Amino acid sequence: MIRVSLRFYGDLNDLLFGGFTGPTVKRQLTAPTSVKDLIEGCGVPHTEVDLILAHDQPVDFSYLVQEDQQISVYPFFNHIDIPAAERLQKPTLPKNRFQADANLGKLARYLRMAGFDTAYIREQSDREIINQMLGEQRALLSRDRKLLMHNLIEYGYLPRSDDPADQLLEVFQRYDLFDDADPFCRCPNCNGLLQSVAKEDVIDQLEPLTKKHFDDFSQCPECGQIYWAGSHRRRLDDRLKEIFSRT
Numbered sequence: 001m002i003r004v005s006l007r008f009y010g011d012l013n014d015l016l017f018g019g020f021t022g023p024t025v026k027r028q029l030t031a032p033t034s035v036k037d038l039i040e041g042c043g044v045p046h047t048e049v050d051l052i053l054a055h056d057q058p059v060d061f062s063y064l065v066q067e068d069q070q071i072s073v074y075p076f077f078n079h080i081d082i083p084a085a086e087r088l089q090k091p092t093l094p095k096n097r098f099q100a101d102a103n104l105g106k107l108a109r110y111l112r113m114a115g116f117d118t119a120y121i122r123e124q125s126d127r128e129i130i131n132q133m134l135g136e137q138r139a140l141l142s143r144d145r146k147l148l149m150h151n152l153i154e155y156g157y158l159p160r161s162d163d164p165a166d167q168l169l170e171v172f173q174r175y176d177l178f179d180d181a182d183p184f185c186r187c188p189n190c191n192g193l194l195q196s197v198a199k200e201d202v203i204d205q206l207e208p209l210t211k212k213h214f215d216d217f218s219q220c221p222e223c224g225q226i227y228w229a230g231s232h233r234r235r236l237d238d239r240l241k242e243i244f245s246r247t
């Protein structure tokens, strides 16, 4: 029997399940186990873990735990002085591209509104999600821990809140997106990149009041939706400002 003690730091304690409560969890193992499996067996997906120390030495997820070890497990840090080689998560993605799972449709809309390339398909199997995520180099956003625990998932985040606006803020903080937002360049419905269109090219599709009061229009080349800087956009703008005022 291999006896180990894990200490979880920060909000990782909120993710413990299966009767485990933090911050210290004691486990007895009948066979050598990777530290990834050990941590995930307590309910914490590896995507949430940024640093693991085994007897004060940094180790990676494949490390096999030893008898009587003290394992310290730390969450992702955006602003902390840890040597990059010891970190298990990268602070940001090369391109800030996301994949929202089937339960995060509203978060996907918010991210698109803020200008971030976010794939979301309502009916999508786990395998399809993983394939798209890997093929298009996206970070997975999911509240499904089992999905995040998949070995192929390198980049991912589990939004803690049930509220999509708070989830958006969490994703901004996790991936440090505040300087990269480009609101209203992307279609919230389908993720298409909006293109400017001449008023005369879309005038047949406009309501009389829109026709009268607005001159600048953009259109989604994917789904055809037309956008303009009217009250709808102002409401979205106010919504984003309200979300970011929570920092």
Ligand SMILES: [Zn+2]
Pocket: 187, 188, 189, 190, 191, 192, 220, 221, 222, 223, 224, 225
């Ligand atoms: Zn569209």
